[in-house]
Amino acid sequence: MNIAAKTLFDVDLHDQADEIGEAINQAFHEYNVQISSVIRRLLSLLPVSVRLPGDARLNEAVQRLDRLIYGIIARRRAAAGDRGDLLSMLMQAQDDNGTRMTDHQLRDEIMTLFLAGHETTANTLTWTCFLLAQHPEAETKLLAELQHVLGGEPPRVNQIPQLVYTQYVIKEAMRLYPPVWFISRESTTDYEIGGFHIPPGSEIGMSQWLMHRSERYFPEPLAFRPERWQDQLEKRLPKYVYFPFGGGPRICIGNSFAEMEATLLLATMAQRFHFALAPEHPVVPEPSITLRPKHGVRLRLKAR
Numbered sequence: 001m002n003i004a005a006k007t008l009f010d011v012d013l014h015d016q017a018d019e020i021g022e023a024i025n026q027a028f029h030e031y032n033v034q035i036s037s038v039i040r041r042l043l044s045l046l047p048v049s050v051r052l053p054g055d056a057r058l059n060e061a062v063q064r065l066d067r068l069i070y071g072i073i074a075r076r077r078a079a080a081g082d083r084g085d086l087l088s089m090l091m092q093a094q095d096d097n098g099t100r101m102t103d104h105q106l107r108d109e110i111m112t113l114f115l116a117g118h119e120t121t122a123n124t125l126t127w128t129c130f131l132l133a134q135h136p137e138a139e140t141k142l143l144a145e146l147q148h149v150l151g152g153e154p155p156r157v158n159q160i161p162q163l164v165y166t167q168y169v170i171k172e173a174m175r176l177y178p179p180v181w182f183i184s185r186e187s188t189t190d191y192e193i194g195g196f197h198i199p200p201g202s203e204i205g206m207s208q209w210l211m212h213r214s215e216r217y218f219p220e221p222l223a224f225r226p227e228r229w230q231d232q233l234e235k236r237l238p239k240y241v242y243f244p245f246g247g248g249p250r251i252c253i254g255n256s257f258a259e260m261e262a263t264l265l266l267a268t269m270a271q272r273f274h275f276a277l278a279p280e281h282p283v284v285p286e287p288s289i290t291l292r293p294k295h296g297v298r299l300r301l302k303a304r
């Protein structure tokens, strides 16, 4: 979260990180409860809208995030000047009539970038550490590469191409635990796919979780094997078999940023610490907007 806030909007959220994290947790939790609620489904069929206690909790969490984001916008407007970051670009952007974004439009853009820009990468790293803690053979190979390329120094961006195995580890973690596990689209026209007729207005779901675990494309699909990405596996796979960042016109715009960030962070952390799973802590994937561990992942870190 701090990395996203600093790099995208040049703000330091260190002091507020816990409070923001709590608001995001609350919003995700309520969203999750709401989309899986049968009662809500039934109520939505009524001609009047009925408010349930969860709505107030969701609103409260969104308002807390709104206060943060409107605060960032107000401070930036007051400071004026181009800081050269994404927020400055958004504020300067004009449409064909020369109109700039309102605070509300900026709020929407920032909320999307802020949430999309940290939650997914944090989940990627969480699942990566969880998997590495259970696969000492992968950890040994990772360490050998880090030692060879970095020699105990912090990684630099220009060394990323050499951190080949490190990137395989992250790719493999995103295969087994895709941070975005499901996306959907609404069909606009009649369509035929695999013998099924799709009428316009249908919602079509595509699940990374299912495709990434398909035996048809990944031998021993449940095994954590970073080596499988050797010899350009990703290029050899049919399109949309492996799609952690989605695809088409709405493909993730933070794709390269996320890969760079995750590689640098994993290289930094793994060089310094050995990860072991804390005993008796249940790790349960929770398919919310992103794929989060329901009770978190608890690790014991041992300094190297």
Ligand code: HEM
Binding pocket: 112, 113, 116, 117, 118, 120, 121, 124, 178, 179, 180, 183, 184, 243, 244, 245, 246, 247, 249, 250, 251, 252, 253, 254, 255, 257, 258, 259
């Ligand atoms: C491992 C990290 C990440 C994963 C797995 C991921 C995944 C995705 C996926 C699957 C989508 C497409 C959603 C859809 O098709 O409905 C998406 C969209 C998006 N992502 Fe990411 N993302 C990651 C990191 C980031 C970062 C770091 C940023 C910003 C710096 C970002 C910003 C966005 C934005 C703005 C969109 C919406 C794009 C659009 O609708 O045109 N993401 N992301």
